[in-house]
Amino acid sequence: MRLKYLTAGLLALCATQSWADAEQSIRQSLDQLNFPMAVSAISETPINDLYQIQLDNGRVLYGSGDGKYLVQGALIAVNDGQPRNLTAEVEAKAISEVINGIPADELVVFAAEQPKTHITVFTDVDCGYCRKLHEEIGELNGLGIEVRYAAFPRAGANSKTAEVMQSIWCADDRQTAMTRAKQGKSVTPATCDNPVDEQYALGAQVGVQGTPAIFMANGSLVPGYKPARDLAAEAIANK
Known part of the structure; x- marks a missing residue:
């Protein structure tokens, strides 16, 4: 039982560290580009090693965990043939605020x-x-x-x-x-x-x-x- 909890704890720690490393890498890349819009938050997406970059104006970009790739566009989730524009949902919520x-x-x-x-x-x-x-x-x-x-x-x-x-x-x-x-x-x-x-x-x-x-x-x-x-x-x- 102890081993089970220890393993779960190590996995959670690794995940947290991975996200922290990705955030640092993405922010460094944006700084190097003199990106004109402030970033309010960086978070994980359903896609492995793809991170959501929330801008202060409500818009969203995506970046790879190593900060070497930035993507602008819609992230679409398809469940049972029903598409959901995840990007539009996130942007609309932020823009409404x-x-x-x-x-x-x-x-x-x-x-x-x-x-x-x-x-x-x-x-x-x-x-x-x-x-x-x-x-x-x-x-x-x-x-x-x-x-x-x-x-x-x-x-x-x-x-x-x-x-x-x-x-x-x-x-x-x-x-x-x-x-x-x-x-x-x-x-x-x-x-x-x-x-x-x-x-x-x-x-x-x-x-x-x-x-x-x-x-x-x-x-x-x-x-x-x-x-x-x-x-x-x-x-x-x-x-």
Whole structure:
């Protein structure tokens, strides 16, 4: 019996040491590459000697235990013919924590009277599909979807669009200012300490490449416009 417990203990120690060695090797490789994104955690995967590298922005890479190989892509588990995208699941969970952690007072929120869930939309006031989506805000709210806008001026932080969006975030009534901008109307210029640049940078970090970029409450991404009823159904399914 003692031998059994001793063997189990040695195996656990070896496994721990192996993981620790792998973590050190992977971190050294990333340091040598001057990798631009901080690593929040490194953990084992179901595949022997393949490790999951969790980045601060919620995204995931994979690395070999010796740190000589890095892999970017989806890890798919197939059980009884039913595929599961393990990478997407991990990324969505981490991204939901990042996105849902944005303080409400730093967003432009269109609340629902009887909320069922919420979506966070990285938006650009000059984007045609962003404007089309905004036309359906009332319908989305009526279907129980709270819409939270974050700023993503596609032309960059120093663009005219960014200036307009800063004025929206500095307005006394952000909702009205947002609606005016989405309708192509003028917005009273205003300045204040605002989060537009920060949200633009955050959007880039979590993978926003165009607008509207719509994040469900669980962190999954809808990259583009969807009609209100379809979007509401997807939001409720991914709350």
